Amino acid sequence: MTKELEIEFKNMLTKEEYIHLLEDFTHFHSGPLTQHNHYFDTDDFQLKKHHSALRIRQKNGRFECTLKIPAPVGHYEITDSLTEDQANAMLELDLFKADEVTVALETLNVPITKLKSIGTLTTHRVEFEYLDGLLVLDHSEYNDQEDFELEFEVSDAEHGQEQFSNLLKEKKIPERPAKKKIERFMNSAIDHNSN
Numbered sequence: 001m002t003k004e005l006e007i008e009f010k011n012m013l014t015k016e017e018y019i020h021l022l023e024d025f026t027h028f029h030s031g032p033l034t035q036h037n038h039y040f041d042t043d044d045f046q047l048k049k050h051h052s053a054l055r056i057r058q059k060n061g062r063f064e065c066t067l068k069i070p071a072p073v074g075h076y077e078i079t080d081s082l083t084e085d086q087a088n089a090m091l092e093l094d095l096f097k098a099d100e101v102t103v104a105l106e107t108l109n110v111p112i113t114k115l116k117s118i119g120t121l122t123t124h125r126v127e128f129e130y131l132d133g134l135l136v137l138d139h140s141e142y143n144d145q146e147d148f149e150l151e152f153e154v155s156d157a158e159h160g161q162e163q164f165s166n167l168l169k170e171k172k173i174p175e176r177p178a179k180k181k182i183e184r185f186m187n188s189a190i191d192h193n194s195n
Helices: 015-024 084-091 099-107 157-170 181-194
Strands: 002-013 033-041 053-059 062-070 075-082 116-130 133-142 145-154
Touching: 002 015, 002 157, 015 133, 015 145, 033 181, 053 084, 062 084, 062 099, 075 084, 075 099, 116 181, 133 157, 133 181, 145 157, 145 181
Parallel strands: none
Antiparallel strands: 002 075, 002 145, 033 053, 033 116, 053 062, 062 075, 116 133, 133 145
């Protein structure tokens, strides 16, 4: 289990900006890796009400369960590594076997027996060390939609904000606030299910 403070800056991109950034940073990466995020919540969206998110991430044959909860700056991520069998049992809602995440859910008064699958968001991700942080280029697909996003994960919020703003200016990318992926996904799921 790990618990980390996540400080990140995000900006939505056009497809053209995304392609240009991939090309501009071609020496920093070897192309995108695909990951699948399977999201959970209760019928009455108790996690969303707590400004939290629960997912199982499948990437490179590895599985992990992560609960994101608000922190004074950014979010805390509580993560348990899973075997493929544990992940499959959780995805089928048979058995929830993520010990530290379970404890954190109990502190939020969200019973694991009430969790249900909300759906899957697939992200094609390029990430690499840049300046004093991790630069991430994401192409996400969910509910017949796609979007493109730039993230900068840092340990120092003030310095990171300055570096991120300078990068956007240097690349001539307008500031476009980005909601968290889970929020974009949930909004699209609601829209998708109402059609």
